[in-house]
Amino acid sequence: MNDLLPRLERWNEEDKYQEIIDAIEALPEGELNFTLISALARAYNNLAIDVMPPEDRPLYQRALDLLLPLEDQLEAAVKEDPDAAHTWNFRVAYAYYYLNQESLALPYFEKALKGRPGDEDTLEFIDRCQQGLTLPLNVRPFRARTQEAWTAFLAGEGELRALMDQEDREAVGRELVDLCSELLAPAFSNPAFELGHNGEKYELILVPEGDRTRLFQLAYFQKHAPRELLDRWNILVGRTRARGFGLRMNGQDITEADVQVWAEKTPDSGVGLRMYCEKLAPLWREDQNQVYNIIYILLDQSLGELAAMRYVDYLDILKAPADGPSMTLDKLADYVAAEVDPEGWPQANDPELAGQRYTAYEGKPSEQEDWPLRADVYVGVTCCVPLLNGYFQQDDRCMDRLHRDGVVPGFFYYPLDGVERKEILDLRDQLEQAITARCGEGIVTFTGGATGTSLGYLDFIAWDLRTLLDAAVEVFAGAPVAWAAFHSFRFNVTGISLKQEEEE
Template structure:
């Protein structure tokens, strides 16, 4: 009997833990999509209402196989169930509807669809972000001394996954999907929250940063955005890459930013087979060269070339100098950037008197005040003068 059939038999015998024990010992990269789906089913089956971790594990197992299981009732039903019990009725409804399409008339699926629609029509009384931020910092404050102790004694860096898991569990009440880094800068321990290249994510992260209690700030620097790191080395398999290995061609844009073309001959061999990995590696090197917040502020985008361009190139290490020559100062932290920047856009006002009121707007500015909430300054141009 193969393992998949054995798991199905254990489910029939209500021996769910045997499924988990048998599948967890298999390395993630060696499990088939079918086995990942069975393991997710097992996590969902043993979870208790209100418990988040098993449902989150189920999502992590199921999400990478969406294309593979696109029309599969069981996969859609399982991922919908995970979202449902995490109180995310929007995506749950979408996947339950796909499950019903794959198995028309299924009563259980239809009941979930009806309940999702009912819940989505009701007022929401979830905790707001301020309350969740306070809870997350309280949880972090309880474990921060343990984190510092582990970092002090872990000279060979063998406990990195343990650190990330403990810290992630503390922060996830407020920042469920946020990437972060832990370190020590010689004076204080550091918690660096990454907006993952998105300006929009700076707003909640900066607000969260500003809510850190004094008991935490006594030992920790809380930063938003990866910091520049001179001499940073990135490993892609057996290949080691530094910023000086990357050729750069920069073009200034109309909005005082730069558009980059990057070429790294060390990464060319893996460009065809794993393009996403090369883009990620080069994006990380840009962040480490000028800082993640400066990359958001000043880099309009970049292209990756397999071969160098004919024209003379600069090295990526020269990017800070290039930006400074344009009169731009690098940002060290997301809060400083938000406090000193704003976004604007302009529209040609629509003349139709029946048009939506917003189409009257000529200029709109987004100004973040000290609380790091967005504020809109609207300059309308009224029709008829």
């Protein structure tokens, strides 16, 4: 052991990272300590630098898997080696950074700097993180990732179909999931999908998992599927309706007909649901989360996953039946079609239309002198409420997930000085149309906008941010506004100027 650490340092200086990995991983588990495991993680981080994305991701993830369990030992390690406070935090941050998770990397880099004040490398990475969160142009855009993923899927779908044709699907299930995940990896850091066959074609079902922001992403990906693939495959977004669907639990079948529903209409053609299932009452007392999972599965099969996302504004599970008229879950689709949204129901499971349910909102403008962006808003509209919620709650989880895939939700903002009140909406529409025309196909999806006492806001999801911003600069240059800027849907970053006010 005494001569191993110097050898590891020498190999690291000579860029012999695989030798480091082989030497440490050959040791008995009982001989591995904080220092060796941390050195092993460093080797994986360094080895990944020479690997092209997305093949580098497992190496950075391996480094994190080694480092994060060591956190409980960090305090003791620092007592033996004070510099461990820097090295451990830096290595964690480094892995997160190259996994395109700057928001997770930044606090670890800041802790690393405390462990080694003034360290130039750490300061540089902190600056990179802040720049990347403010203006994420260094992440490969989802538009390009989509093209790469479909190219990979075309090349590998024959092998995928061969596995799906196996009589014993369970025997190849893991291999099937791994292969499909690999084919989708260029576009998605964490793909969620199901595979099937409808008797005529193979089916790839991209699952939004109740995430409205993911729905926009999946609809975009589906729309750009190669035509030659569609002769053999249906590319679907969301689980489709399956009448008569049931689950078997604890020796009994649970179907839609076993679930009672009390429904009420909500604003914007939505529905609120209270549900009760006698067969699930014993499980409710033991595991409420599992009951919710079962109910959501049945609901998705009853309405279709996208329709459930589109229409269901709230869902409560009851301990006992409620008063008043009810229906069984298998009748809910008829209720929505007849009473809630007769015009929209036929397209309820169309992914593009499901993402176009707009919600109007009002706000009370801030009376503070130095108010944050969007605090002046008094009225707005959006088809992606989670982005607004995350922004105002300073919750970046949704943004982090999209960021890893090269998707950038954000907004343009500009002053309304000199714009007549009746012309505010027209101006926003004109900006949207002009930017869309300048960008071309597949660059941006606009999701709404807002009007403030001082500023106007135009919201979007960018599939190729650089191309979008280039187009926006040209459009705003000729627009009747004094200045304009871009801001991502992260609360704690700054805006980026697109047009500066002319000096008199």
